[in-house]
Amino acid sequence: MTSELSPLLRIALLRSRLQALGCKPCHEDRLLRGWSQVASYDRKGSPAASFFPAALRAELPVIEAQLAGLARLHGAFPADHEVARLLVELSDGQLAESVLLPRGGLCVSTQVGCAVGCVFCMSGRAGLIRQLGSAEIVAQVALARHRRKVEKVVFMGMGEPAHNLDNVLEAIAVLGLQGDIAHKNLVLSTVGDERVFERLPLESVKPALALSLHTTDDTLRARLLPNAPRIPVVELVELAEAYARATRYPTQYQWTLIEGVNDSDAELERIVELLTGKYAIMNFIPFNEVDGLDFRRPSAERMAFMVGALKQRGIITQLRDSAGQEVEGACGQLRARAEARPKSAIRVVAA
Numbered sequence: 001m002t003s004e005l006s007p008l009l010r011i012a013l014l015r016s017r018l019q020a021l022g023c024k025p026c027h028e029d030r031l032l033r034g035w036s037q038v039a040s041y042d043r044k045g046s047p048a049a050s051f052f053p054a055a056l057r058a059e060l061p062v063i064e065a066q067l068a069g070l071a072r073l074h075g076a077f078p079a080d081h082e083v084a085r086l087l088v089e090l091s092d093g094q095l096a097e098s099v100l101l102p103r104g105g106l107c108v109s110t111q112v113g114c115a116v117g118c119v120f121c122m123s124g125r126a127g128l129i130r131q132l133g134s135a136e137i138v139a140q141v142a143l144a145r146h147r148r149k150v151e152k153v154v155f156m157g158m159g160e161p162a163h164n165l166d167n168v169l170e171a172i173a174v175l176g177l178q179g180d181i182a183h184k185n186l187v188l189s190t191v192g193d194e195r196v197f198e199r200l201p202l203e204s205v206k207p208a209l210a211l212s213l214h215t216t217d218d219t220l221r222a223r224l225l226p227n228a229p230r231i232p233v234v235e236l237v238e239l240a241e242a243y244a245r246a247t248r249y250p251t252q253y254q255w256t257l258i259e260g261v262n263d264s265d266a267e268l269e270r271i272v273e274l275l276t277g278k279y280a281i282m283n284f285i286p287f288n289e290v291d292g293l294d295f296r297r298p299s300a301e302r303m304a305f306m307v308g309a310l311k312q313r314g315i316i317t318q319l320r321d322s323a324g325q326e327v328e329g330a331c332g333q334l335r336a337r338a339e340a341r342p343k344s345a346i347r348v349v350a351a
């Protein structure tokens with residue numbers, strides 16, 4: 001295992017390298033297309049061999065090896081053929097997680113660790129270890145595409161995208177412009193940060209927004225998400241609503257359901273007050289019970305009641321499966337376990 005970071009950590013570094021080899025934007029775009037889509041660089045009537053400058057053709061094997069080294073499969077924990085948690089080894093040996101979701105979805109990590117420190121999340125336990133470069137984020141998509149198609153990318157894995165916004169937005173631009181992902185199928189998840197609401201409307205590729213709410217109570221939210229910005233919930237919903245109306249993508253509200261914490265009738269009433277008339281979808285996510293975290297998920301009956309109660313009041317609501325949870329538990333748990341045992345003990349599955 002090396003501890004050296006790749007020289008191609010960010011898309012901007014890759015572009016500079018290509019420019020130094022005499023590439024024009026069309027060459028850069030074709031290389032980005034081929035890499036992110038796991039496709040040939042050739043196009044009908046225009047093979048890469050004649051299209052790319054000679055200096056790039058000579059250097060291509062080295063660049064391809066460095067791109068492949070950005071994200072390597074360290075372990076795969078399949079729930080079935082379509083859904084699996086992937087443990088991804090980065091160029092410096094750090095581990096991140098991606099999740100193959102049903103119906104062509106992929107959840108990617110944006111950081112190793114996370115500084116928000118949500119009390120119900122394993123990823124936040126060790127704090128922030130390092131940022132992922134934009135190329136490392138795209139590399140997770142390329143890695144997943146070696147296993148199966150990817151048509152939707154959600155930025156909901158390890159890390160808070162708002163804390164690494166330049167890299168996340170650079171990755172989103174590549175996936176939306178060269179990576180063949182529809183813009184509405186790029187979903188940036190945040191705990192709510194003013195930088196996100198300022199930057200997203202200005203981007204050429206505007207992702208859909210997922211807002212991790214978890215409660216309507218500001219005091220409780222400060223306890224559950226200790227390092228999230230202290231923006232009142234009412235204000236967060238207003239900011240998200242403005243973006244949803246501008247982009248015409250509904251805001252996806254994320255709510256990890258924890259028994260006795262945020263599953264009360266009072267919460268349901270306040271959700272109705274907050275979201276009635278809003279362009280919004282409420283996603284309830286059952287808490288994943290993991291060692292060392294003293295929370296439980298509500299009963300199946302209670303969760304079904306909550307979904308039904310909101311639907312009856314006109315709030316689009318779904319109970320989301322936490323993909324792969326039956327194999328290796330919550331976000332960050334796979335990495336935490338891998339770090340706690342020798343690397344040789346991890347089951348490695350070839351891509």
Ligand code: SF4
Pocket residue numbers: 114115116117118121122123124125157158159160191
């Ligand atoms: S839930 Fe998301 S924001 Fe909170 S600690 Fe985990 S990775 Fe970070």
